[in-house]
Amino acid sequence: SQELEQSPQSLIVQEGKNLTINCTSSKTLYGLYWYKQKYGEGLIFLMMLQKGGEEKSHEKITAKLDEKKQQSSLHITASQPSHAGIYLCGADNGGGSQGNLIFGKGTKLSVKP
C-alpha cells in the first residue's frame, strides 16, 4: 500500500525565515494535496498538484511536484506567526473514490516572533 513520509517531523523557525517541508511517496503520485491544520481542528486546503513538474503558489506558499511524481515540497517564504500549524500532505489512494486520501503524519511548524 502507498505510504507518505514527511520531513521534518517538526520545525521551529524565526519569523521572516524561509522553510521547506518535504513529502515522499512510496508509489507514483496521481494527485497530491497539501493541507494545513491548527491543533485539534479541521484541515484547510492549500494546494493540489497533479502533473509532474507542476508548481503552484498562493501568497507566500509554493508547492511543487517533482517530474517523477514521487516527491513534493512545500516552501514558505518570509514565514509569519500565522503560518504556524501542522502541514499535511495527502494523496489519492487510487481506490477510485474521490475522498479516499492517504496522509502523511504531518510536519509541525512553529514560528517564533
Next chain:
Amino acid sequence: ETGVTQSPTHLIKTRGQQVTLRCSSQSGHNTVSWYQQALGQGPQFIFQYYREEENGRGNFPPRFSGLQFPNYSSELNVNALELDDSALYLCASSKGGGEGEKLFFGSGTQLSVL
C-alpha cells in the same frame, strides 16, 4: 470557514458504549468522507458516502458504520467503543465524481473513550 459543520465538538464515552457523530456537508456537495485522526498521526480514511450509498471503505471494522441522508448530511456510528477509538473524527465533503477534487473538512469531533 469551509461550510462543513460537525457535532458535537467534544464527546466523552465509556468503553463498550455506542456513539453517533454528525456532519452537515457544504451546500452543493453530495459526497461525504469520514476520517479518524489519532494524536500525532495523519487522518485515516474510514469510508465515503456518495448519494446515500457507501462508496469506498478503509481498513476499519464493521462496528464503524455510517449513513448519508437525502440532504447529503451524514452520520458516523461506532459500536462497542474501545479505548483506541479515542481520536479526532473529521468529515469532509466534496462535489462528487472521480478523483482529483479537493475536500472541504469540518472542524472535527474529539472523542475520548474512558
